[in-house]
Every structure is written in structure tokens, then in C-alpha cells.
Amino acid sequence: xxxxxxxxxxxxxxxxxxxxxxxxxxxxxxxxxxxxxxxxxxxxxxxxxxxxxxxxxxxxxxxxxxxxxxxxxxxxxxxxxxxxxxxxxxxxxxxxxxxxxxxxxxxxx
Amino acid sequence: xxxxxxxxxxxxxxxxxxxxxxxxxxxxxxxxxxxxxxxxxxxxxxxxxxxxxxxxxxxxxxxxxxxxxxxxxxxxxxxxxxxxxxxxxxxxxxxxxxxxxxxxxxxxxxxxxxxxxxxxxxxxxxxxxxxxxxxxxxxxxxxxxxxxxxxxxxxxxxxxxxxxxxxxxxxxxxxxxxxxxxxxxxxxxxxxxxxxxxxxxxxxxxxxxxxxxxxxxxxxxxxxxxxxxxxxxxxxxxxxxxxxxxxxxxxxxxxxxxxxxxxxxx
Numbered sequence: 001x002x003x004x005x006x007x008x009x010x011x012x013x014x015x016x017x018x019x020x021x022x023x024x025x026x027x028x029x030x031x032x033x034x035x036x037x038x039x040x041x042x043x044x045x046x047x048x049x050x051x052x053x054x055x056x057x058x059x060x061x062x063x064x065x066x067x068x069x070x071x072x073x074x075x076x077x078x079x080x081x082x083x084x085x086x087x088x089x090x091x092x093x094x095x096x097x098x099x100x101x102x103x104x105x106x107x108x109x
Numbered sequence: 110x111x112x113x114x115x116x117x118x119x120x121x122x123x124x125x126x127x128x129x130x131x132x133x134x135x136x137x138x139x140x141x142x143x144x145x146x147x148x149x150x151x152x153x154x155x156x157x158x159x160x161x162x163x164x165x166x167x168x169x170x171x172x173x174x175x176x177x178x179x180x181x182x183x184x185x186x187x188x189x190x191x192x193x194x195x196x197x198x199x200x201x202x203x204x205x206x207x208x209x210x211x212x213x214x215x216x217x218x219x220x221x222x223x224x225x226x227x228x229x230x231x232x233x234x235x236x237x238x239x240x241x242x243x244x245x246x247x248x249x250x251x252x253x254x255x256x257x258x259x260x261x262x263x264x265x266x267x268x269x270x271x272x273x274x275x276x277x278x279x280x281x282x283x284x285x286x287x288x289x290x291x292x293x294x295x296x297x298x299x300x301x302x303x304x305x306x307x308x309x310x311x312x313x314x315x316x317x318x319x320x321x322x323x324x325x326x327x328x329x330x331x332x333x334x335x336x337x338x339x340x341x342x343x344x345x346x347x348x349x350x351x352x353x354x355x356x357x358x359x360x361x362x363x364x365x366x367x368x369x370x371x372x373x374x375x
Contacts (some may be wrong), residue, residue, distance in 0.1 A: 020267040026353065046286050046287065047287045048287045050287055050289070050323065052288075052322050052323050053288060053289075053291055053317065053322055054289065055322065060139050082193075083190075083192065083193040083196045083198050084196075084198070086193070086198075087179045087193070087198045087199070089176075089177070090179045090181075091177075091179050094176060094323040094328075095323060097323070097327050097328070098269075098322055098326055098327065100327070101326045101327040101331070101333060102326075104333040105333040105334070107333075108333045108334045109334075
């Protein structure tokens with residue numbers, strides 16, 4: 001009898017966790033994990049795009065690294081909702097294109 | 110080249126230029142920089158949006174809107190939708206009914222719900238093309254104390270800022286990227302294509318402060334090598350290169366000496 005109750009309890013707990021998991025994927029603000037992930041991409045975006053005005057003073061390596069990081073961030077932004085995706089992709093493109101421009105400009109000298 | 114020949118060339122240029130100027134509409138100060146936005150408005154049963162650059166540029170830098178908020182540099186290219194604004198993007202970055210400027214809440218733009226008749230006035234503040242509405246902020250009184258340019262009585266925004274009459278905001282909490290202090294590139298000269306025309310002194314500092322780097326490069330100026338591309342006045346007056354802003358929003362092309370400012374030394 002106790003075994004059956006324990007088994008039922010485990011099944012219920014698993015079911016509850018599964019429901020929470022599914023809902024939290026659909027509704028991001030319910031999930032601390034998702035919210036943290038959102039912070040992560042935004043932090044990376046801010047870090048990348050806060051350096052454009054110093055780009056002319058950067059080394060080739062640093063510029064290559066920034067371009068690579070922009071490319072790595074793009075898929076993360078592509079997974080956002082339509083409005084956020086449209087705005088942030090455009091902003092990311094502006095940063096990346098500028099770093100590429102500076103790289104080419106330095107290489108042409 | 111002899112002096113008479115130079116005189117003939119200069120006279121011909123001014124004759125041609127003034128003929129072209131006559132053919133062109135004289136800019137009306139209030140309408141200078143105006144953008145009519147109509148990607149979706151008419152289809153949604155609304156009047157197109159009348160966007161006045163003069164009001165917004167007095168308050169914000171170009172960079173804030175065209176980099177941090179992400180508005181395209183060409184009219185109607187951003188394709189702004191109401192639901193995007195309601196989510197806090199584009200116009201909704203400020204026009205959200207919560208952000209405060211000069212002690213007043215900035216009115217909320219757009220709605221994805223059916224708007225009640227009494228709320229229609231709020232829609233009309235932007236969707237105003239073809240409507241004769243009372244203006245909340247009048248151009249004449251707004252710009253009365255601001256210095257004017259040599260031609261067309263347009264506001265001289267550069268002088269207005271130098272005189273501390275405007276202080277364009279360059280950072281929007283929750284939207285802008287925190288940037289370190291600006292390391293401006295030096296001003297440089299661009300050789301004029303004509304021997305009788307002074308060379309251009311390009312102020313990197315001024316353009317950096319208002320625009321940031323990524324507004325101009327590489328979208329407007331893609332060339333990576335100095336002097337590799339020769340920009341013609343024909344292209345510029347057609348809206349390319351400097352003409353993306355100058356002649357549309359920034360000071361018009363008639364003020365030759367503001368760019369062609371290096372004394373002729375040839």
C-alpha cells in the first residue's frame with residue numbers, strides 16, 4: 001500500500017515539474033532560468049556595442065574577437081520574440097558592420 | 110588658369126546653381142526634416158504619421174534614435190508596427206505613458222486594443238496627416254529663441270547647442286548602451302573636386318558627438334580608404350553620402366561655406 005502511495009506521489013511530482021517546465025518555456029517571466037538567460041544576452045550585447053567609438057584604437061585581434069562575438073550572439077537574438085528580434089538584430093548588425101568596417105579600414109592602410 | 114577664366118567658371122557655376130535652386134522648393138522651416146510615415150497606417154484606417162524632426166532633435170541626439178532605438182536612416186524603411194511600439198520599441202521607447210521629460214509624462218503612442226472615441230485625440234497627435242488639429246507644441250514659439258541659419262531661416266542647431274540653448278540627450282535608461290567617454294577622431298580635410306572651390310573640413314568631433322560612428326559607417330560611407338571615393342555634389346543633392354542628412358534634416362546644401370571652409374591654397 002505504502003509503495004503504491006509513494007509511486008503515485010513520485011508520478012504526481014514528475015507531472016507537476018513537467019507542467020512547470022512547459023509553462024515556463026512559453027511564459028518567460030515565470031522562469032528564473034529564462035530571465036537569467038535574457039540578462040546574459042543583453043549583457044553581452046551591451047558589452048559588444050559599448051565599444052564602437054573606441055574601435056579605431058583597437059588591435060586587429062580585439063576587432064576580430066568582437067566580430068566573432070557578434071556572430072555568436074546573433075542566433076540567441078534570433079530566438080527572441082518578433083519585435084525584440086527585429087530591433088536587436090538591426091542594432092547588433094550596426095555594431096558588427098562597424099567593427100568589420102574598421103578592420104578593413106586598418107587593413108587597407 | 111587665368112583670372113578671367115576662373116571668373117567665367119565661377120559665374121557659370123553660380124548661374125547653374127541658382128537656376129537649380131529656383132527649380133527647387135524653398136524649405137519651409139516647420140516642414141524641414143518632416144517625415145511622413147505610412148507603412149501600415151492607411152491600411153489600418155488611420156491617417157499617416159507626421160514626424161517632426163525639429164522637435165525631437167532639439168531634445169535627443171541623432172544617435173539615440175538611429176542607433177540606440179534603431180530607426181533606419183531612410184524614411185519608411187523601419188516599418189514600425191503598433192504592437193512593436195506598445196512593447197516599448199521605436200516610438201514606444203519614450204512614448205510609453207511612463208517616461209518623464211521636463212517634469213511631464215510623455216504620452217503613450219499606439220494601442221493594440223480598440224481605442225475609445227475619447228482617446229482618439231491621442232492617436233491624432235502622431236497620425237495627423239490631412240488633419241487640421243490644434244498643435245500642442247508650436248514650431249514658431251518653440252524655436253523663437255533659437256539661432257537661425259544664414260539661409261531659409263532654419264534653426265542653427267549647432268549654434269543652439271554651443272549657446273547651451275539645447276542639450277540633446279544621448280542616453281535613454283533601459284535602452285541605450287552605456288558608453289565610455291568619446292575619443293574623437295581628428296577633423297580632416299577632403300579635397301574639393303574643383304580647383305576654385307575651397308576644400309572641405311570635416312568635423313569628426315561634431316559628427317561623432319551627435320551621430321556616433323555606426324550611423325555613418327559603413328551604411329552611408331562604406332569606403333574604407335580615405336580619398337578612394339570622390340563624392341559629387343550631384344550625388345549628395347540626390348540624397349547620397351552627406352545628402353542622407355544634409356539637405357533633408359541637417360543644414361541644407363546651400364550653405365557651401367559650412368563644409369567648403371578651408372581657404373584655397375592652390
